[in-house]
Amino acid sequence: MADIQSTTAAAPLIIRRSDYRPPDWLVPEITLDFDLDAAATRVHATLSVVRNGGQDRPLRLDGDGLLPLEVKVDGRALGPDEWALDGGALVIALPGQAHVVETRVELAPEGNSKLMGLYASSGLLCTQCEAEGFRRITFFPDRPDVLSRYTVRMEADKARYPVLLANGDPVGQGDLPGGRHWARWNDPFPKPCYLFALVAGDLACNADRFVTMSGQEVALGIWVKKADLPRTAHAMKALKDSMAWDERVYGREYDLDVFNIVAVADFNFGAMENKGLNIFNSRYILADPETATDLDYDGVEGVVAHEYFHNWSGNRITCRDWFQLSLKEGFTVFRDQSFSADMGSRAVKRIEDVRILRAAQFQEDSGPLAHPVRPESYMEISNFYTATIYNKGAELIRMMALMLGPERFRASTDLYFERHDGEAATCEDFVRAMEDGGGVDLAQFRLWYEQAGTPRVRALLNHDADAGTAELVLEQTVPPTPGQPDKKPMAIPLRVALFDPQSGQHRGDQLLMLTEAKQAFTFTGFAQPPVLSINRGFSAPVIVESNRSQADLAFLSARDDDPFARYEAMQQLMVNVLVGSIGGQPVDEAAVVAAIRHTATDPQLDPAFVAEAIRLPSEAYLGDQMAVVDPDAIHAAREALQRRIGEALEPLWRDIHAGTKANAFSLSPAAKGARKLRNIALHYLVASGAQDGPEIAFGQFHEADNMTERQAALATLANGASDAREAALDIFYNRYRDDALTLDKWFQTQAFAFHPDTVQLVAELREHKDFTLTNPNRVRSLFGAFAGNQWAFHDKSGKGYRLVADCIIALDKINPQTAARLVPPLGRWRRFDEGRAAMMRAELERILTEPDLSRDVTEQAGKSLE
């Protein structure tokens, strides 16, 4: 066993991109045999392995918590000295070029609280393998560049597990003695093991069909608990819409005879794109008007599309290694965002996406966990399913699409799919396909994959009345981020227009490429100083600082024909007033009131857009604009402005609220827009302090025939101290106590409330009989929401920090992935005053002193303190 001994050095703590080496052994075929049972599942794996390249290294099969009951090579059982376990991996020295290796292991799915590998959830057995869960099921080279053809046989008790699903197409099934049965599935497409899946359970099916563009019929199934069947219609519609859209927009057709989706209650992320068998967190499948908000409906549509689109961007072309994660995630987010834009309002979708990017990714990019879209190293890959990989990654694709234009972008994606179908590819492969298909040079653009940090662009517009010219001076800086102190100038595509303030017109939108640290662009024919509209459509994920006056912003908020730029001008107008008032400067609140009145009364505008535009920036976003975040001052200033807007326009809010009352529930864009606007109007009306505010809110809560209005009314009431608050919360609880997804909203609304006692209330809810650490949705609805409530979480007592840290410590023993996702809010301590920062650091240090802390939390907490 000399060869094996030489490989038994401890697994490296840090995995580096530069250490990538092709696999030593390939596994073209694998057969898996499962004898399923919640307490003891037996797995028999048969791998055909082939040596890769001229090397003599042993076969190393990853394993995590597995003990081989039997190991065979070419049909012969090996003795205990013929294999070794090294850091969980099974190592076997093999003499030849190709062998058949068999292993048998036993698992206990019901004891698997990490929800990685094979686990039990509400009577179901299901799997989650991305990123490294397959090694908790069987010994295998668990890396995305080992692609295999899978045949899977499952055997189980027929009464308890009447439905047996796996990847690919079903190829056989039958009954067995003793009330048992079996099923066999075969997936003809070679895939990495992170895309493996099986599900066993008592499930009902919403069955439908889709005929692809080449005439192939696909059987569609959405599998849920029987009682949930009526809540699957929206997901099914979203699936069929996605399939048609991917054919129309990208020319991508589905490739198996069946496509199944299963909803499970306990799931660490949103959903998973396993080949032909997507597994979803039930919150992204189940929706009906009684329990789902319009946002939930949109979430279902977007996530169903996202997972479906992965069939091409992720499954047919997968990632060579996990550093390339954004290859599939960034592109797929871009695809799902484009799909949702086509299904609803393009303008509103863009605003929502940018709001998410700024809230999640810009914060990440400016803190201790900042990393490039293609990271250089990681300790635990689960920590890299981040807003940077997903959302900034999508912005990179969007910028390339913009620079290429629609036709050349489509030619380039065609080339990418054709060139790399069936391969494990890299981000570089994608960029090269964009260059080759689009005829552009993206040499400098590649820096977006390498450099972390959000670029800042200073835009100064100078007017020369004599020459009749306007000069736009653009200066960029990319801030230092961990491990990257010095940055090079990026290639930044900025859509720009110059408005003539008199006519209210511009002469066309231009795409400027900012490629140097400082660059000037001159525009002729401007007798009067024009008004600058920049980063239209949010063409680049950057922070723009400009010398535009409040009057310019008011002009753009009323006149800009680019909806995003119009929204942005309104937001900037509000930010200037709020940040100014926090800084004790004299500010013109009346300008904000006037701009809101103008927007809210413009009959040409889509109500959904109006609702977005007139909403005040969040407390967290205001914090991002300050050198040191002062949560109390931000809260006070925002509340005061909200009240002022409420009071000044009270009749308008009453009119809108009364005028947007619908007769019957509908999911039409108009109905959704009306609800969005109605909820904002209610919010301002209550903020005005009007005596009857809580009564009107309670009326909406009581009468609503949909969750969008009911939850918004509840949230408005939860901020205040009226009797109606307790009454509404009690009614809501009693109505939905048996419906986990809806009860999550009850927890979330209270954790997110602007109420002076929120910290105490969250501490009490932690002890509530319906709170559990074993369900990630419940944890997120209480602690995820609370950590996003800047005013409450950063309560100067430090109690909020302690609550979250206590939760992380307790949860780490159960589900480290979900625990690690609660760490980043504590890691933002550099942004706060020394008192708060010291308390946040102390909690991170306390977490790190816990014995047996997971790699997930160790990495996040450790990096947060560096």
Ligand code: 0A1
């Ligand atoms: N690839 C999935 C996200 C995902 C990642 C890791 C998981 O592990 C528990 C689960 C899901 C997606 O992008 O939808």
Ligand code: ZN
């Ligand atoms: Zn994805």
